[in-house]
Amino acid sequence: MAKPKIYFECGNCGHLSPKWLGVCPSCEEWNTYTEKQEIRENTKKHKIDISSASDQAIRLSEVESGSRDRFSTNLQEFDRVLGGGLTCGSFSLLGGDPGIGKSTLMLQVAHQSPDLKILYIAGEESASQIKQRAGRIGLKGDNFYVSSSTEVKQVVNLSRTVLPDLLVIDSIQTLFSDELSSLPGSVQQIRECSVMLQQIAKKENITTLMIGHVTKEGDIAGPRILEHMVDTVLQFEGDKNHLYRLLRCVKNRFGPAQEVGVFEMKEGGLEEVSNPSALFLSDTTQEVSGNSITCIMEGTRPILIEVQALVSPSSYSTPQRTASGFDQRRLSLLIAVLEKRAGLSFAGQDVYLNIAGGLKISDPAADLAVVSALASSLKDSVTDGSLLYVGEVGLGGEVRKVSFLEQRLREAEKMGMKKAVAPKLKAAVNGELQVKTATFISDLF
DSSP states (O other), rough: OOOOOOOEEEEETTEEEEOOOSSSSTOOOBSEEEEEOOSSSSOGSSSSSOOOOOOOOOGGSSOOOOOOOOESSHHHHHHHHSSSEEEEEEEEEEEEOOSSSSHHHHHHHHHTTTTEEEEEEEEESSSHHHHHHHHHHHHOOOTEEEEEOOOOHHHHHHHHHHHSSSEEOOGGGGOOOOOSSSSSTTTHHHHHHHHHHHHHHHSSOOEEEEOBBBOTTTTTOTTHHHHHHHSSEEEEEOOOTTSSEEEEEEEESSSSSOEEEEEEEEEEEEEEESSSSHHHTOOOOOOOOTTEEEEEETTTEEEEEEEEEEEEEOSSSSEEEEESSSOHHHHHHHHHHHHHHHOOOOOOEEEEOOOOOOOOOOOOGGGHHHHHHHHHHHTTTTTTEEEOOOEEEEEEEEEETTTTTTHHHHHHTTTOEEEEEOOOOOOOOOOOOOEESSBBBBGGG
């Protein structure tokens, strides 16, 4: 009997090596290689027949043009992120932290769309647990099918029998193929199961949505090829200490990416937030120094948020610079610009910056609001609560233009803002909002 061949595989990206390596040359992660044995048995007879009569090459000129059919889930925020609804035969991936509400979101889709036939593969919970959770949100489940099968061939056969409008896999890390000797959740299992589900989705026109685990860094667990295979990558974000949740579209082949839907977690499940600006400005404090309001863009949606800064004398030899919801290196840069270009001194001062509501932002349009909040706290002067700050701050202290400026100003006027400080506009904005043009931050302080 031939001796089995030994090889080593990276548990992070799936890179193969004939010998053990300390660092993976593909993903540059340390200590991720594990020893594997090559299985020499012929597995062709176990393969699922997923071929169809349409497997032939055709000319591009003969392909029927037109957009793919979509169907709505009646969950407006969910449809907004997808670009108008789920696309028939699409293959999507939903990732998020444990306990953030991924499974609840899928049950919410079923509750809002009772006419959709949904097959739910529950690999992490029993059917009774699913029913108990569905009862809390009012889901009757007449068109909702639940299965605890986690073997991928059984899942494929079951989906062919039920023919659902939407196939939900919760989660892809629990599926396995009995043709492989590795454990569920390994790189080989995830890759093999995803390929089978992708082919079923495309050839059988079964809309499939997989739920995936995330790593401690926030990335979707498994090989990177998983995100390349799917049509849509959705990220469910939020802080467990806050009630709101953000559904962000990272990749979308059938619509715009970076769209964001806002939900609020309540006892009866997830509730849509049609006006997120009102949610993040609900507890605005206007009588305290160090607060300013700005408008960020999440996809094509403008959202008003509050920036809070606290500058106080330091009791340490090295002053602290702490940021929550904002890039700390960007904060240090803006402090240096204030000192150099505006003549403000932060020497011997601890600086704390917070984005109210636990939101994490990366929009450069918030720079002007951060600068205003820092100057307000340093001087202990209260800023006008009806004043909006929008603009990117350069290293020369100049206020640079930002994208979607007109949409931001219209959102501010809708929320009752009276004045705004912004870069130079290409055209005047109609309305009662008074816009003050800013060229350098030294003109403001």
